[in-house]
Ligand SMILES: Nc1ncnc2c1ncn2[C@@H]1O[C@H](COP(=O)(O)OP(=O)(O)OP(=O)(O)O)[C@@H](O)[C@H]1O
């Protein structure tokens with residue numbers, strides 16, 4: 001079991017601290033704002049009010065013993081950088097930090113942050129792509145050139161088997177899963193790597209993987 | 224080509240407006256804060272300073288003609304709800320809005336928002352899951368029970384073909400892609416739906432899809 005510290009219990013920090021605690025790990029949460037500390041006190045192993053740019057305060061809270069520290073301070077770039085440096089000097093093995101601009105992110109990397117998080121930017125890209133395409137429910141960037149999209153089964157696909165549809169040879173798209181709400185009611189069922197005999201039903205949601213050009217082409221076909 | 228309006232040019236709103244403009248669409252950006260408007264003026268079709276709770280100001284900016292409106296106002300729940308209601312009454316077909324709490328999100332749905340965005344919460348879940356697992360580079364929730372993880376090729380896999388590894392029958396995991404940096408240098412290459420003869424190389428990143436129990440089991444094996 002890993003020990004975590006989350007510094008900055010704003011919306012991102014508190015959600016991360018809560019998820020980590022939910023997954024069964026010890027989490028020390030710290031924030032300069034007393035109300036934010038109080039809101040998390042019941043959820044975390046410890047929730048401490050302190051100024052995280054103060055090394056002695058961090059030590060007093062036991063931060064030096066954690067495996068992973070998450071720094072979730074957005075508005076105040078100076079505080080974000082000072083805190084990361086303190087954590088580095090405390091010898092914390094893994095530091096993850098939120099950045100609000102690319103420049104902020106590059107500085108964090110320079111300071112030795114293992115992973116820089118851009119929550120607003122990443123969500124913006126994801127939602128914007130799904131909004132510009134026809135009927136795309138979700139869009140996930142897999143790499144610079146490949147994406148995963150979720151679309152409702154297009155009417156021409158309904159009733160056909162995957163073998164008949166030939167999505168890979170004809171459209172260069174791989175169907176990695178089908179989400180289906182059972183006719184009898186009950187929760188949605190996900191079928192992963194459906195076989196060639198799988199027949200598409202009305203209201204199926206298809207999860208497709210392909211390169212961005214192929215996905216754009218699908219969008220044109222559907223549009 | 225769709226017409227978009229983005230109301231609230233904070234970090235999420237400005238990133239969404241910029242991505243939509245980048246994808247070739249017309250974007251009207253509005254914000255009460257002059258500096259935020261000015262920062263986006265060169266990037267968008269129009270950037271207007273106004274109070275979006277004011278219906279006449281919205282009409283004057285031409286908001287009623289857009290296909291999709293994005294409301295990205297986080298801190299001020301009241302403003303977020305008032306703006307959404309104005310947009311509904313202007314007859315805008317699709318409204319997407321950011322929410323900062325689940326309650327806020329439920330109210331937005333009640334008002335007819337087609338999609339509620341929780342950027343901090345979703346990113347928190349994604350990053351927290353990848354942090355608790357051994358060596359997981361990224362984690363994407365596909366549905367309540369299925370996830371996609373990216374992991375460096377575990378040493379026992381290196382040099383083996385996918386057919387030999389039998390990931391589906393033995394571990395219930397589907398390898399949907401392999402990311403590889405060519406030995407000769409140059410950008411990373413993604414191979415989608417690799418075939419049975421694909422041989423895993425050192426430093427490959429494997430993109431795996433499976434149900435959460437199977438992924439947790441993989442994590443135990445790797446840990
Ligand atoms: N020096 C510091 N020591 C401890 N906590 C701090 C310090 N500076 C900022 N914080 C805390 O970090 C939290 C997040 O800060 P801030 O609001 O700047 O970031 P944000 O990225 O806008 O937050 P959110 O995650 O809500 O989007 C706040 O609760 C704030 O009190």
Ligand SMILES: Nc1ncnc2c1ncn2[C@@H]1O[C@H](COP(=O)(O)OP(=O)(O)OP(=O)(O)O)[C@@H](O)[C@H]1O
Nearest residue numbers: 231232233234235254255256274275296297298299
């Ligand atoms: N009534 C309003 N009319 C126009 N713009 C508004 C109104 N209320 C808030 N805004 C703008 O919305 C933007 C985002 O607001 P706010 O900072 O509350 O949200 P946030 O969710 O914290 O932002 P971020 O996307 O940076 O995380 C700000 O630029 C603000 O000026």
